[in-house]
Amino acid sequence: MMRAMRVLGIDCGGEYTGFGVVEQGSAPELLCVEFGAIKLSPRDPLPLRLRCIFQTLSAVIERHAPECVAIEGVFYALNAKSAIKLGQVRGVAMLVAACHELPVVEYAPLSVKSAVTGFGRAEKHQVQAMVMRLLRLDEPPTPFDASDALAVAICHLHTSATLRAQGAAGS
Numbered sequence: 360m361m362r363a364m365r366v367l368g369i370d371c372g373g374e375y376t377g378f379g380v381v382e383q384g385s386a387p388e389l390l391c392v393e394f395g396a397i398k399l400s401p402r403d404p405l406p407l408r409l410r411c412i413f414q415t416l417s418a419v420i421e422r423h424a425p426e427c428v429a430i431e432g433v434f435y436a437l438n439a440k441s442a443i444k445l446g447q448v449r450g451v452a453m454l455v456a457a458c459h460e461l462p463v464v465e466y467a468p469l470s471v472k473s474a475v476t477g478f479g480r481a482e483k484h485q486v487q488a489m490v491m492r493l494l495r496l497d498e499p500p501t502p503f504d505a506s507d508a509l510a511v512a513i514c515h516l517h518t519s520a521t522l523r524a525q526g527a528a529g530s
Contacts, residue, residue, distance in 0.1 A: 365382040365424065365425045367379070367427070367461075368514075369429070369452045370507035371449045373448065375397065375504040377395070378415075379395075379500070380394070391496060393423060396505045412455075427456075431508075431511045466514050470514060471510050474518065483507070489510075
């Protein structure tokens, strides 16, 4: 019998950082525990924005005790300044996980979209619609950063289940 696994998915961004906690038990159904997005004000100094991300994600981890953190990897940035800021946000997300002694796994955006929609080049609204369907939500999770974070968590749960099944088949 498979034991429940709870994952915190994070979609890092300079303006919004999405988060989503998803659990999968012995049944194949997925359960949405919590989701949201951390809205960052561009008027605040960067250290204050990073602190806000750290504190909010720490509180989510303390509330829900996930077993691991899944983060969407970077695939491109519009410019060097954006890439550096995104890297800082990702670093804070990884630091939060490390401070809570949680492993971090990263998934390429194409892998996340493929795991959730079956198509690696799916549009944001398609990912959002599939996340809503997979988690049996009454409404689409908003903003897109939150639905993307839920998608990252779902991707990890699907990947973990596949690896466990392959391990069991190889035994």
